[in-house]
Amino acid sequence: MKNLSVxxxxxxxxxxxxxxxxxxxxxxxxxxxxxxxxxxxxxxxAIVSSTRLHTPMYFFxxxxxxxxxxxxxxxxxxxxxxxxxxxPAISYAGCVSQLFFYxxxxxxxxxxxxxxxYDRFVAICYPLRYSVIISHRVCxxxxxxxxxxxxxxxxxxxxxxxxxxxxxxxxxxYYFCDIPVVMKLACADTSALEMVGxxxxxxxxxxxxxxxxxxxxxxxxxxxxxxxxxxxxxxxxTCSAHFTAILLFYMPVIFIYLRPTPSPWxxxxxxxxxxxxxxxxxxxxxxxxxxxxxxxLWIVLRPxxxxxxxx
Numbered sequence: 001m002k003n004l005s006v007x008x009x010x011x012x013x014x015x016x017x018x019x020x021x022x023x024x025x026x027x028x029x030x031x032x033x034x035x036x037x038x039x040x041x042x043x044x045x046a047i048v049s050s051t052r053l054h055t056p057m058y059f060f061x062x063x064x065x066x067x068x069x070x071x072x073x074x075x076x077x078x079x080x081x082x083x084x085x086x087x088p089a090i091s092y093a094g095c096v097s098q099l100f101f102y103x104x105x106x107x108x109x110x111x112x113x114x115x116x117x118y119d120r121f122v123a124i125c126y127p128l129r130y131s132v133i134i135s136h137r138v139c140x141x142x143x144x145x146x147x148x149x150x151x152x153x154x155x156x157x158x159x160x161x162x163x164x165x166x167x168x169x170x171x172x173x174y175y176f177c178d179i180p181v182v183m184k185l186a187c188a189d190t191s192a193l194e195m196v197g198x199x200x201x202x203x204x205x206x207x208x209x210x211x212x213x214x215x216x217x218x219x220x221x222x223x224x225x226x227x228x229x230x231x232x233x234x235x236x237x238t239c240s241a242h243f244t245a246i247l248l249f250y251m252p253v254i255f256i257y258l259r260p261t262p263s264p265w266x267x268x269x270x271x272x273x274x275x276x277x278x279x280x281x282x283x284x285x286x287x288x289x290x291x292x293x294x295x296x297l298w299i300v301l302r303p304x305x306x307x308x309x310x311x
Contacts, residue, residue: 007092007166007168008092008093009092010092010171010172010174010177011089012079012082012088012174012177013173013174013175014082014083014088014174014175015269016273017169023065023083025083026083026084029076029080029083029272030080033072033076034274035280036276036279037069039282040065040066040279040283041069042198043062043286043302044065044066046293046296047062047065047293047296049296050299052292052296053159053292053296056125057116057119058293059139060080060115060116060119060139060142063143064112064113064282066235068279068282068283070101071102071105071279072279073096073099074101074176074275075175078090078098078176088097088119088296090172090177095172095178095182096158098176099158099162099177099178099179099182100155100158101160102178103154103157103158103177104153105149105150105151106150106253107150107204108147110204110250111149113208113212113246113249113250114211115142115143115145115190117216117242118142118215119134120238120242121216124219124235124239127232145244158242159178160179161182161183161193164186164187164188165187166185166186168187168242169185171185172185174267188250202254205250205253205254205281206254209246209254212246216239216243219239223236223239238290241286245278245282248276248282249274255270256270256271
């Protein structure tokens, strides 16, 4: 990637139309961020500490929790930094890094949700062959594959954005560096590149989403054929948690990147839901509907509760 820019830094203008609300937003977003980190760390500890949860489904859930720790960490610390009264400036390299890691982690999560849907498809539609199809080796390949494809996707988008010359305007009308708002500052005609970026950003999540819907249509048909009421309830409980998390992740992405006429304020609001609220809700979604995770969480939390009572 060659830096053709004379701009050495950008100014993040923050969330549009929120002037005077900085203190309230700082407290609110800091609370979201802390709950996100704590919730996903607890899920990680519960899965790692319980041998019952050392299965492919929980292995992928572990990877999701790691992504949910780092994904909001790309934009939230800088946002909290300038909401607390510090400079809203971000260096050119910082802007490049922010955009790259945002789409790298977002793309990795996108592929990971697809892999998790495939895992549930095999578990419910081919239960007798599950351990053969989803072996430890296959799990490792799928996990590494999500990272590799996420990196390729992000590298292409970052190169596409920063191959442009940036030689004048540096006010980013957003709270972090993302493709649509950064491209507007380029000193060149970006219409063709915007179309390529629009197709690239939109095509990948849509393809994954259609694959997930196909998997879940097969899963639903298999669940309805289960004779045991308890078996149907357990299958529905596991899959409904995963599908709820998928909808919370994909709906904002489709809304932001596939609309022909963007709205900075509306996009920023939806983006915050995607960056902070969804990663915060994922631990609740997967733990509240899962008895094994809840029991493992209690084992992790019980010593802490005991200590707090005696302090």
